[in-house]
Amino acid sequence: MASTTHTNGPIAPTPKPATTSDPASSDLFTLQLIPNKGKGLVAACSIHPGTLLISETPLFAIGSSATERDLATHVRSLPKESQRAFLSLHNSRAGKGDPFSNIVRTNAYPLGPGSDIGGIFPLIARINHSCRPNAQHAWNAKLSRETVYSVRPIAAGDEITLSYSSGGPSIERRKALKEMFGFECACEVCSLPAEDLRVSDERLRKAQLLDEAIGNPKRVMMNPENALADCRELLRLYRDEQIADLRIPRLYYDAFQICAMHADRARAKVFAQKSREARILCEGEDSVEGKVMMGFAVNPAGFENFGTTKKWRTDEVPVGLDADDFEKWLWKEK
Numbered sequence: 001m002a003s004t005t006h007t008n009g010p011i012a013p014t015p016k017p018a019t020t021s022d023p024a025s026s027d028l029f030t031l032q033l034i035p036n037k038g039k040g041l042v043a044a045c046s047i048h049p050g051t052l053l054i055s056e057t058p059l060f061a062i063g064s065s066a067t068e069r070d071l072a073t074h075v076r077s078l079p080k081e082s083q084r085a086f087l088s089l090h091n092s093r094a095g096k097g098d099p100f101s102n103i104v105r106t107n108a109y110p111l112g113p114g115s116d117i118g119g120i121f122p123l124i125a126r127i128n129h130s131c132r133p134n135a136q137h138a139w140n141a142k143l144s145r146e147t148v149y150s151v152r153p154i155a156a157g158d159e160i161t162l163s164y165s166s167g168g169p170s171i172e173r174r175k176a177l178k179e180m181f182g183f184e185c186a187c188e189v190c191s192l193p194a195e196d197l198r199v200s201d202e203r204l205r206k207a208q209l210l211d212e213a214i215g216n217p218k219r220v221m222m223n224p225e226n227a228l229a230d231c232r233e234l235l236r237l238y239r240d241e242q243i244a245d246l247r248i249p250r251l252y253y254d255a256f257q258i259c260a261m262h263a264d265r266a267r268a269k270v271f272a273q274k275s276r277e278a279r280i281l282c283e284g285e286d287s288v289e290g291k292v293m294m295g296f297a298v299n300p301a302g303f304e305n306f307g308t309t310k311k312w313r314t315d316e317v318p319v320g321l322d323a324d325d326f327e328k329w330l331w332k333e334k
C-alpha cells in the first residue's frame with residue numbers, strides 16, 4: 001500500500017491477465033479479525049525468515065492520472081468475482097468522497113519503487129501495518145506478481161505485518177499514518193508501555209539522523225571514516241529495534257558505496273554480498289536488486305563511482321580472522 005494515492009489517471013494495463021484464483025488463505029496463515037485493526041493475516045504455524053508467504057497477481061492496476069470515471073468504468077468491466085473482491089476491501093475514508101477511489105487509496109501497492117502505477121492485491125491488502133514489520137512486500141516485474149516474504153521469525157498466532165510508511169519516532173510515524181492512510185496506529189511498537197516507547201523513540205530518532213547523514217555525498221567523499229561508522233551504528237540500532245526489512249540491504253549498499261568510492265575493493269565485495277543476502281531474504285532468490293548486488297560482489301569496480309579516490313585501496317579480504325576480528329576489520333574499527 002504505502003505511498004500510492006491514485007485518484008486520477010488512466011488505468012494502466014494490468015500486467016498479466018488478472019486472476020482471482022490466488023488462494024484466499026494458505027497453510028501458513030489465516031484471515032482473522034484483529035483488535036483495533038479490522039481484518040488481518042495471522043500465522044498458522046511458526047515461519048522462518050525468508051519464507052515466501054504470498055505471491056499474488058493484481059486484480060487490476062491503475063495509473064496515478066486515472067479519473068474517478070476511468071476507475072469506475074474499469075471496475076465495472078471486471079468479472080463479477082473480481083468486482084466483489086475489490087468492493088470487499090477496506091475503505092479507510094468510508095462516507096467521504098468516491099468509494100472506488102478510496103478503496104484504491106487504502107489498498108493499492110505501487111508496482112515497484114517509485115512507480116506511479118498501483119496494483120490491487122486482494123490478499124496482500126489484508127496485511128496490516130506495523131512500525132516493526134515481520135514481512136516485506138516487493139513487486140517482482142519478471143513474474144508480474146507482488147511477493148511477501150517473512151523477514152523475522154514469526155510464531156504461530158503472531159500477526160503478519162508490513163510497513164506502510166517510513167521510520168522516525170512514534171510521534172512522526174503516527175502523524176504520517178493518520179495523514180496518509182487515515183488510521184491511528186495500534187501496532188506493537190506504538191502500543192508499548194511509555195518507558196519502552198521512549199527507548200524505541202530514542203533509537204529511531206537516532207536512526208533517522210544517521211540515515212540522513214549517511215546520504216550526504218559530500219561527507220562520504222570527504223569523511224568516509226565517519227560515514228562508515230554511522231552505517232555501523234545504524235545497523236546496531238536496527239538490530240536493537242528488530243528492524244529486518246529493506247532498510248537492511250539498503251544500509252549495506254550504502255556501506256558498499258562508501259568503500260567502493262575510495263577503492264576499497266575488499267570491503268566493497270563483502271558489503272555487496274551482505275546487501276545481496278539481506279535483499280534475497282526480503283525479495284527472494286530472483287530479486288533483480290539481489291542480482292545487481294551479486295555483480296558488485298564479484299566486481300566492485302563495476303560500480304560507476306568506484307575508485308573516485310584511492311584513499312582506502314585494498315584488494316584482498318583477510319583470511320583466518322575470527323568473527324569478532326573480521327567485523328572489526330570490516331567496519332574499520334580499532
Ligand SMILES: C[S@@+](CC[C@H](N)C(=O)[O-])C[C@H]1O[C@@H](n2cnc3c(N)ncnc32)[C@H](O)[C@@H]1O
Pocket residue numbers: 001036037038039040089090091092106107125126127128129130181182183184185186187
Ligand atoms: C490495507 S488495509 C489492511 C487490512 C484491513 N485491516 C482490513 O480489514 O481489510 C489498511 C487498513 O487497516 C487498518 N490498519 C492497518 N494497520 C493498522 C495499524 N497498525 N493500526 C490500526 N489499524 C490498522 C486501518 O484501518 C487501515 O486503513
